[in-house]
Amino acid sequence: MGIVFFEIALTFYFAATIIGIVDIFKGGKESSRLMLFITITGFATHSISIVFRYITAGQLPITSMHEASSFFAWCIVLIFFFLEHRYKIGIIGAFILPIVFILMLSSSIFPREISPLTPVLQSYWLPVHTFLAFLGNAAFAVACGIGTMYLLQEHYLKSKHLGELFKRLPSLQVLDEINYRLITIGFPLLTLAIITGALWAESAWGSYWRWDPKEVWSLITWFIYALVLHVRLTAGWRGKKAAILSIIGFLTILFTFFGVNLLLKSLHTFS
Amino acid sequence: MKILIIGLNHKTANVETREKLAFNGHKLEEGVFGLKKIPEVKEVAVLSTCNRVELYTCVSSTASAVENIKNFLSEFHNIQKTDFEKSLYIHTDTDAIKHILRVASSLDSMVVGEPQILGQLKDAFDFALSKKTTGVLLNKLMKKAISTAKRVRTETRIAENAVSISFAAVELAKKIFTDLSGKSFMLLGAGEMAELAARHLVNNGVTEVKVANRTYERGCELAKEFNGKAVRFEDFLNELVCTDIVICSTGAPTYVLHKEQMQKVMKERRHKPVFVIDISVPRNIDPEINKIDNIYLYDVDDLQGVVDTNMLERKKEAEKAEKIIDEEVEKFVKWMSSLDSVPTIVALRQKAEEIKLEEIEKFKNKFPEIDVEKMKAVEYMATAIINKLIHPPTVALKEDTDDRDELIAMIKKLYGINGDENEE
Numbered sequence: 001m002g003i004v005f006f007e008i009a010l011t012f013y014f015a016a017t018i019i020g021i022v023d024i025f026k027g028g029k030e031s032s033r034l035m036l037f038i039t040i041t042g043f044a045t046h047s048i049s050i051v052f053r054y055i056t057a058g059q060l061p062i063t064s065m066h067e068a069s070s071f072f073a074w075c076i077v078l079i080f081f082f083l084e085h086r087y088k089i090g091i092i093g094a095f096i097l098p099i100v101f102i103l104m105l106s107s108s109i110f111p112r113e114i115s116p117l118t119p120v121l122q123s124y125w126l127p128v129h130t131f132l133a134f135l136g137n138a139a140f141a142v143a144c145g146i147g148t149m150y151l152l153q154e155h156y157l158k159s160k161h162l163g164e165l166f167k168r169l170p171s172l173q174v175l176d177e178i179n180y181r182l183i184t185i186g187f188p189l190l191t192l193a194i195i196t197g198a199l200w201a202e203s204a205w206g207s208y209w210r211w212d213p214k215e216v217w218s219l220i221t222w223f224i225y226a227l228v229l230h231v232r233l234t235a236g237w238r239g240k241k242a243a244i245l246s247i248i249g250f251l252t253i254l255f256t257f258f259g260v261n262l263l264l265k266s267l268h269t270f271s
Numbered sequence: 272m273k274i275l276i277i278g279l280n281h282k283t284a285n286v287e288t289r290e291k292l293a294f295n296g297h298k299l300e301e302g303v304f305g306l307k308k309i310p311e312v313k314e315v316a317v318l319s320t321c322n323r324v325e326l327y328t329c330v331s332s333t334a335s336a337v338e339n340i341k342n343f344l345s346e347f348h349n350i351q352k353t354d355f356e357k358s359l360y361i362h363t364d365t366d367a368i369k370h371i372l373r374v375a376s377s378l379d380s381m382v383v384g385e386p387q388i389l390g391q392l393k394d395a396f397d398f399a400l401s402k403k404t405t406g407v408l409l410n411k412l413m414k415k416a417i418s419t420a421k422r423v424r425t426e427t428r429i430a431e432n433a434v435s436i437s438f439a440a441v442e443l444a445k446k447i448f449t450d451l452s453g454k455s456f457m458l459l460g461a462g463e464m465a466e467l468a469a470r471h472l473v474n475n476g477v478t479e480v481k482v483a484n485r486t487y488e489r490g491c492e493l494a495k496e497f498n499g500k501a502v503r504f505e506d507f508l509n510e511l512v513c514t515d516i517v518i519c520s521t522g523a524p525t526y527v528l529h530k531e532q533m534q535k536v537m538k539e540r541r542h543k544p545v546f547v548i549d550i551s552v553p554r555n556i557d558p559e560i561n562k563i564d565n566i567y568l569y570d571v572d573d574l575q576g577v578v579d580t581n582m583l584e585r586k587k588e589a590e591k592a593e594k595i596i597d598e599e600v601e602k603f604v605k606w607m608s609s610l611d612s613v614p615t616i617v618a619l620r621q622k623a624e625e626i627k628l629e630e631i632e633k634f635k636n637k638f639p640e641i642d643v644e645k646m647k648a649v650e651y652m653a654t655a656i657i658n659k660l661i662h663p664p665t666v667a668l669k670e671d672t673d674d675r676d677e678l679i680a681m682i683k684k685l686y687g688i689n690g691d692e693n694e695e
Contacts, residue, residue: 157446158561160322160576167431171449172544236542238543238565
């Protein structure tokens with residue numbers, strides 16, 4: 001039953017993404033509203049699918065690539081809703097929903113069977129560590145979408161070719177402010193995820209840090225966002241540079257998520 | 272009854288003629304009542320703005336009304352008919368409906384999409400209503416014009432783009448800073464155009480104003496006007512550190528602000544964005560500074576480019592608006608033609624009523640002994656019969672069909688109604 005809801009959610013997110021893309025090229029308030037409405041419906045069915053999976057598996061469904069991708073997408077939509085509620089910039093969805101859809105699509109490709117938990121994963125740290133990590137990463141994913149919007153708007157203003165999209169994109173100040181806020185939310189969450197991960201590692205394997213590829217890449221991500229915050233506070237780096245760094249940061253997260261799991265041998269590799 | 276619009280506007284008449292024919296102040300009331308006195312004119316409303324004078328009327332006969340209105344204008348404004356006759360445009364019926372809808376939606380304005388005209392038309396309508404010079408037809412037409420203008424505004428983006436250099440500057444500033452309140456602004460030099468742009472920025476919320484002019488006294492004068500402070504020209508670089516928007520128009524033959532200087536300023540202001548507008552010709556600010564991060568430099572050609580693009584956008588939106596207007600004109604024409612059947616319906620009802628009364632009278636004469644109660648029952652029955660009989664033709668006449676005219680003629684023939692008696 002959960003799978004049916006998952007498929008429905010995937011369809012809704014696909015529809016919302018298409019509307020979002022159309023919205024970028026030729027849209028208006030109406031299409032943005034429709035995109036939001038479809039995303040809300042998609043999110044509702046997506047949540048039901050996660051609850052079903054939780055009940056069936058008896059644990060937070062984040063232990064396989066199928067579950068993790070789906071849960072990551074769910075966290076991104078959650079943050080998108082908070083943002084939409086706070087700033088009411090309809091077109092934001094058009095830059096975030098493609099990420100959600102790609103994650104959901106990849107989730108649909110990965111094997112869906114529920115495997116029993118290995119003893120090391122049977123810990124109260126599992127939901128705490130992973131939820132913090134996913135929520136932090138979701139904030140960075142949204143920051144990447146916002147960063148893309150910033151670069152586009154900045155390009156319009158610098159080149160002086162003010163297209164239709166220029167009028168519908170928010171001001172540079174708003175985009176920079178949202179980007180900064182998301183990073184200030186995502187960074188402590190990622191930090192806490194790394195700390196809880198270290199504590200869990202200590203209790204499971206007897207050492208806090210084992211230079212596992214996922215740990216290394218998480219640390220690289222952490223450094224990138226630490227750099228974003230540091231240069232912003234000390235050297236006043238903002239706007240374009242901050243936007244580029246937030247996009248690079250998210251690409252690192254994607255590599256940590258997909259690359260490490262699929263290409264490298266890691267203790268974090270999902271079943 | 273026919274709708275007739277006589278008027279002149281910025282396209283057909285020069286400002287002198289427009290001024291002479293304007294209905295300003297007390298002239299408006301006199302004019303409206305004067306027009307109402309013309310025998311053919313049944314309803315009237317007058318719109319008089321600096322760009323147009325238009326008389327909206329409902330008349331019984333177009334040709335004679337036009338002549339009488341021209342004579343009235345000549346007499347009322349004390350101007351020779353030949354001096355304004357060529358500037359007049361005359362629209363009747365569908366053309367007239369379309370014209371007023373276009374005027375209200377600002378498609379006939381000097382700056383397409385400007386919002387003032389709708390307010391002016393509303394005022395003209397309110398005035399006519401208060402003086403009771405309009406009736407069913409003009410009231411409906413004016414309301415239709417206002418609602419169509421609102422539809423155009425909501426369904427198209429006709430008024431969204433700035434079409435003057437100063438407004439383009441404000442529009443751009445808002446895309447950099449969102450809200451201009453709390454932003455600081457410096458006027459570098461004191462050209463007339465820069466002053467105008469500055470005024471628009473201040474009207475849009477910029478609070479802190481600085482004026483740096485080569486002549487310090489002139490700077491002080493201008494600063495006073497904006498409630499700001501004057502800055503010595505030599506100090507403007509230091510002031511730039513805490514300035515978000517700069518408008519430059521010094522009239523100097525060379526650059527007064529260079530890339531290296533601005534790089535330093537940016538470092539000092541920790542790379543907070545700056546919007547620089549250079550309206551001087553030749554330019555006073557090194558165009559290279561646009562390459563520095565977080566600086567957005569626009570010269571007068573760039574701003575003109577924005578205005579031109581916006582103008583094009585407005586034209587595109589105007590095409591959409593024309594379609595909306597065509598739809599609304601069609602609706603109004605349908606409503607107007609539905610009025611054609613009203614006199615026939617009234618005549619039909621009258622005819623039926625006459626027959627009923629005649630037959631009841633005959634019945635009374637034939638049966639004089641019948642008591643009052645029974646007579647009432649007979650009358651009730653007669654009324655029910657005629658109501659049932661005339662109900663289907665009445666419904667058919669009210670229906671919006673293409674063959675309404677034929678139907679009207681047929682009903683007149685079938686029931687022997689002489690339509691002319693009952694029509695206005």
